[in-house]
Amino acid sequence: MIDEKVLQDRLTEAAAAQDELLPRSLADDLAGGRRRLRRHRLLTGVTALAAAGLVAAASVGVTGVVRDAAHDEAPAAGRRMPVDAAAAQDAAAAAKIQGFDRLMKVLLTKHFDPGGKHLDFGTGPFGVDPQIGHHGTQQKVGWKIPGEKGQAMLLIGLSRSAKSAGNTCGSYFEYSANPVVCHPATLPNGRPAMLGRQGKMLELSYLRPDGEFVYVAIDPVFRNNTTVPVSEVAITDAQLFAFVTDPALELPPLTSAQQAEEAALQDFAPTPAQIETVAAGKLGGRLQPDHVEDAPGELTVVDKWTKSSVTATVEIGLDAAPLASTCAAQLSMPTCTPAKLPDGGTAEYAEGSRKYQGGPMYVVGATYKQSDGDLASVRVLYPGSERPAGAITKSQLLALVADPGLNR
Secondary structure: OOOHHHHHHHHHHHHHHHHOOOOEOHHHHHHHHHHHHHHHHHHHHHHHHHHHHHHHHHHEOOOOOEOOHHHOOOOOOOOOOOOOHHHHHHHHHHHHHHHHHHHHHHHHHHHHOOOOOOEEOOOOOOOOOOOOOOOEEEEEEEEOOOOOOOOEEEEEEEEOOOOOOOOOOOOOOOOOOOOOOOEEEEOOOOOEEEEEEEOOEEEEEEEOOOOOEEEEEEEOOOOOOOOOOOOOOOOOHHHHHHHHOOOOOOOOOOOHHHHHHHHOOOOOOOOHHHHHHHHHHHHOOEEEEEEEEEEOOEEEEEEEEEEOOEEEEEEEEEEOHHHOOOHHHHHOOOOOEEEEOOOOOEEEEEEEEEEEOOEEEEEEEEEEEOOOOOEEEEEEEEEOOOOOOOOOOHHHHHHHHOOHHHOO
């Protein structure tokens, strides 16, 4: 079996090579390190889930339901085993993961295609993303009309929370010629949702009472498979509402290990306002908030920095320990070097010119692993291929990345 570190190194190298084929946008570059880390976790996580599935399979009876050990026949004297609640919980979770694909297909057929004439599940099974903080599913499903050559697509997403959702209403067709405009809708259960229709295109997102977030998009052309649209996708608002509110629609539960990992992602970072206060005190000049990227266990505050005639983009990131990446991956730089801090600690530092879609940028960055294992990072990007006079100094950058105010 290939060593896990070797696998991670190979994935990082392959992803970095792919990323360098064409200059990336700044937005893609910011996510580059985390994307490479998630590729690794996705592969190793799938392997772990497969093993868990084998454990669960041993406990599944003829009916396909995991037996409750408390109701089984008592073992022979001298062979009684203590019940491990965590193991039983994990076995139940793995069994539900195994049955999740069937559950989703049954519900989609029940609500959208009870006659079995239109839905095409040939794109693959509904899997559950094992990545920490991103426990959910997103899958494309085909829609055909007998006698027509075209094919439409349904994109179905179910996330543990709105924050971890891959799509929200209005996001899928955001860059199309006639984007879907979403508006509030009230479901039959009295709860709010967001719904949008534009011609044959549709998007719907809904936060369920249990906190899970469901998303549906309909595209009249399944662009992975064809350029020919279908004449219609006969799914009504009432059918959509019934699907997203179906009590059976839910993700498999987290395993005990996943619950512990998820707990580490909660409230791990200061607020964006607190982060900007720390940054303003360390960097000087003028900081103007640009935007915040907030995902489970990952917080990035992006500001515009100005001092005299010098301008830059400043990215301040905090990643919870389970998601902490390497300095090079986090900063999207080829290499980082150790940098001593005034208190005797060590950070990592990198700088150099990088190519982007809008032109070259001079990048200066640092990362610092906090005492609890969380990772702080600061990256500054200046227009052009050289570091300008009057730029933020290395000592200012290191003082910011290691500031205790960035550690909650």
